[in-house]
Amino acid sequence: MYVLIIGAGEVGRSIAANLEKSHDVAVVERDPELAEEITYSFDVLSLQGDGTELETLQEAGLEKANLVIACTESDHTNIVICGTAKTASDAFTIARVRRRTLLNTWEGAQSAFGVDFIVCTDLLVAQTIFRISGFPQAQDVEMFAGGLVRMAEFEISPESPLVDQRVMDADEYDSMTFAGVFRDDEMIVAKGDTVFQAGDRIVVIGSPSSVKEFAMATVTDTTSSTNDVVIVGGSEIGFQTAREFEAHGFEPRLIERDHDRAREIAEALPKTFVMESDATDTEFLSREHIDEADIVVAALDSDEKNLLVSLLARRVGVDRTVAVIDNTEYTDLFETVGIDVAINPREETAEEIVRFTRTDQTEKIAMLEHDRAEVIEVELGPESALTGHQIAESMADLPECVVIGAISRDGELITPRGTTVPQAGDRVVLFVDATVLDEVSAVL
Structure with missing residues (x-):
């Protein structure tokens, strides 16, 4: 596949890094320094120029492109790039946007703007925050097989009964599989x-009920829940997160300092209790019983502010903190100093876009630990190495760093065992070391 990426920011670089070994990739970037950096950092064609201009796109190989990804920092620029690409090619176009209103317009008018698919960054982050909130102490949560399967990543605390226990001894859940360990x-x-x-x-894959039961029994105490949600910051991500919780029956609290923005959010979200205040005011936090919150989401306009708010929340006694960060280099720092989960909008966006470059049978992917491993959902065809063979036998054709986590067949969940025989049409969820992903995809 020939992939044309416009924009060499963090999203564009992340996509290029993921695709450079498996696809022909070209990157267009307006900034000369970034364009030069791409040349020396990745095995891709790098071109300095304006991606909204047809001549630039054609110079980058538009006529042979299968996929055009517009991921600059400007929503409108990305829309224009896709529209321009459509005037001279049949390539599938993807636009990255932040504003949900553009997504709503696109959804209401088929093929609006000349865009085949829109990835809304703020909505993606809000959905990720909501998914994570439903599983105590989860670092990452994804749904597969139409919601039938959950993948979750948890960190083992020193107090967990899992410490010094073998997988075979901990494997007491009928519909869950231990997939991988990051140490x-x-x-x-x-x-x-x-x-x-x-x-x-640790990464586990299984039914939602088994994964949650496992988390409650071994990762955290049984009293953990998510009922009282506090969101700090009326940014678009903060707004979308509150809206996501509202849509699922919650009544979150949201703290916003700016009077006009606070009023705007209060009018738009009737089930969200909006408080106009500075979230770094410890007296306010105490007065409003923020310490009783089950989770605090820091969604302000800077990484430093989100770090400060998260640390203050932990100091007053909040059980769990989630912070939105723009700088990927801060992720490990945030989690090292005690922030439970750090979510980077650009990484979420890149992950969503990369799945469009997978083989036709790949339904969904989730990248773990900055793409050191992936969880993928694949529909098996008649020629797959797994089809018609017991898993214990067919795994000999796959690298050792692969685990079959779950199988969905006609809407039913099958927990894979050595004697399980996958069939054509099954949707299989696998944990795969990212370095052997192409090799695995070739035999599936």
Whole structure:
């Protein structure tokens, strides 16, 4: 596949890094320094120029492009790029936007703007925050097989009963599979004799009920829940997050300092209790019983402010904190100092876009630990190495760093075991080391 990426910011670079080994990739960037950096950093064609101009796109290979990805920092620029590309090619076009109103307009008019698919960054982040909030202490949560399967990543605390326990001893859940373990900079495929250690980040795949039961029993105390939600910041992400919680029956609290913005949000979200105040005011936090919140989401307009708010929330006794960060280099820092989950909007956007470059049978992907591993959902065809063979036998054709986490067949969940025989049409959810993803995809 020939992929044309316009915009070499964090999203564009992340996509290029993910695709450079498996696809022909060209990147167009207006900034000469960024364009030069791409040339030396990735095995892709880099072109300095304006992606809204047809001549620039054609110079970058528009006529042979299968996919055009517009991911600059400007919503309108991305819309124009896709429209321009459509005038001279049949390439599938993807536009990254932040404003949900553009997404709503596109959804209401088929093929509006000449865009085949829109990725709304703020909405993606809000949905991710909501998913994570439903699983105690989860670092990451994704749905697969139409919601039938959950993938979750948890960190093991020193107090967890999993510490020093083997996978075979902990594997007591009928519809859940231990997939992988991240330990410092090492990725370990979960096997029966793998021993869990404090600080490990473990990945499990299974039914929503089993994953939640596992989390409640081994990762956190059984009293943990998410009922009282506090969102700090009336940014677009903060607004969309409150709206997402409202849509699922919650009545979140939202703190916004600006009077006009606070009033605007209060009028738009009738089930959200909007408080006009400075979230760094400890007296206010105490007076409004913020310490009783089950989760505090920091969605202000800077990483530094989100870090400060999250630390203050932890100091007053909040159980769980989620912070939105723009700088990916801060992710590890945030989690090191005690922030439970740090979410980067650009990483969420890149992950959503990359799935369009997968093979036709790949339904969905989730990137873990900055793409050190991926969880993918694949529909098996008659020629797949897994079809018609017991898993214990067919796994010999796959690299060792692959785990089959779940199988969906005709809307029913099947927990894979060595004697399980996958069939054509099954949707299989696999945990895969990112370095062997292309090799795995070739035999699936």
